[in-house]
Amino acid sequence: MKLLISDDNPALLRLLQGTLRDLDYDVVSTHDGSQAFELLIQPDGPQLALIDWMMPGVDGVTLCRKLRSQQDIRPLYLILLTARDNKEDILEGLNAGADDYITKPFDSNELYARIAVGRRLIDTQNEMAAQQKFQGALEMSGTVCHEMNQPLQILFSNSELLLQNLPESDPAFKKLKTIKDNIERLGTLTRKIMSISSYASKSHLNGKRQIIDLENSGTDF
Amino acid sequence: MEEKRVLVVDDEEQIRDVLKEAFTMQGYEVATAESGEEALKIMRQNPCWVLFLDLNMPGMNGIELCREIRKNWPMAVLFAVTGYVSLFELTDCRDAGFEDYFTKPVSFANLFAAADHAFAKLERWKYN
Numbered sequence A: 001m002k003l004l005i006s007d008d009n010p011a012l013l014r015l016l017q018g019t020l021r022d023l024d025y026d027v028v029s030t031h032d033g034s035q036a037f038e039l040l041i042q043p044d045g046p047q048l049a050l051i052d053w054m055m056p057g058v059d060g061v062t063l064c065r066k067l068r069s070q071q072d073i074r075p076l077y078l079i080l081l082t083a084r085d086n087k088e089d090i091l092e093g094l095n096a097g098a099d100d101y102i103t104k105p106f107d108s109n110e111l112y113a114r115i116a117v118g119r120r121l122i123d124t125q126n127e128m129a130a131q132q133k134f135q136g137a138l139e140m141s142g143t144v145c146h147e148m149n150q151p152l153q154i155l156f157s158n159s160e161l162l163l164q165n166l167p168e169s170d171p172a173f174k175k176l177k178t179i180k181d182n183i184e185r186l187g188t189l190t191r192k193i194m195s196i197s198s199y200a201s202k203s204h205l206n207g208k209r210q211i212i213d214l215e216n217s218g219t220d221f
Numbered sequence B: 001m002e003e004k005r006v007l008v009v010d011d012e013e014q015i016r017d018v019l020k021e022a023f024t025m026q027g028y029e030v031a032t033a034e035s036g037e038e039a040l041k042i043m044r045q046n047p048c049w050v051l052f053l054d055l056n057m058p059g060m061n062g063i064e065l066c067r068e069i070r071k072n073w074p075m076a077v078l079f080a081v082t083g084y085v086s087l088f089e090l091t092d093c094r095d096a097g098f099e100d101y102f103t104k105p106v107s108f109a110n111l112f113a114a115a116d117h118a119f120a121k122l123e124r125w126k127y128n
Helices: A010-022 A033-040 A060-068 A087-096 A108-164 A171-195 B013-025 B036-045 B062-072 B087-096 B108-126
Strands: A002-006 A026-030 A048-052 A077-082 A100-103 A201-203 A210-212 B005-009 B029-033 B050-054 B077-082 B100-103
Touching: A002 A010, A002 A033, A010 A026, A010 A108, A026 A033, A033 A048, A033 A060, A048 A060, A048 A108, A060 A077, A060 A087, A077 A087, A077 A108, A087 A100, A100 A108, A108 A171, A108 B013, B005 B013, B005 B036, B013 B029, B013 B108, B029 B036, B036 B062, B050 B062, B050 B108, B062 B077, B062 B087, B077 B108, B087 B100, B100 B108
Parallel strands: A002 A026, A002 A048, A048 A077, A077 A100, B005 B029, B005 B050, B050 B077, B077 B100
Antiparallel strands: A201 A210
């Protein structure tokens, strides 16, 4: 998982980066609050961030506030790093939108544990968002199939009628039969799509995209 | 033997037309209605005992219409013809009193077989 560290202390960065990379985080760092903002609002940017309170440009608390006021942004988990430890400041940080708060000097192991908490939460939120998106797509496709079955019925019945009155020797017979058969195919397809309530998916070769495997998808019965 | 009359109810004219033509060619008398209300009017004047109902109609839907027809004409044999597929809808249909359930696009073979069996049943019931 991508993790952004926004801190202007190079020693701190060095301290954390090695271990975090060992823990399987893809670490991106910046020492500027505005740059952190730009990175975090990218659709494929980090969703986990360690943010120092005191930074040039946009400070940590303002950064949290700015991020939380964005519409249509992916789930973010923000941990504020700071030397301040009085209650007002802690409250200010949390109210500004930080998910957690750690005071310097900190215990590294505690920091890694808290980052892991964030990682679990982001994983769950991403999964739920993907499920919702998929459900939405399924419902829409169900509605579309329902609408499509009306003209399919009209096409099918009319082609059946034409075929009934046509001798097989007629040159048009073969083409009409092809038309009828393919309309029937479309009908089978719309039925299949509508029956899907759970799904199996298989990845494309590049591992990024997923398509629905109609053959193996579950059905209601 | 009495003529065999079927009632086709669908809000889409092109579906009513093509089904009417097909059933007529097969030797049935066909009445059509574009809504539940119209269907009930036809039933009150000259009832049909075998009916094919679209489920998704504005106003009274096919399920409500089936219930109404079964209430007043309990001998009627009704078939649902719908564009949607779901377990929910199938059990709703059986509860409402539909004999069977077809999804669009449905073939004439299926419709004629259904009508034939229904009329054979009605004939049997007459002599029991």
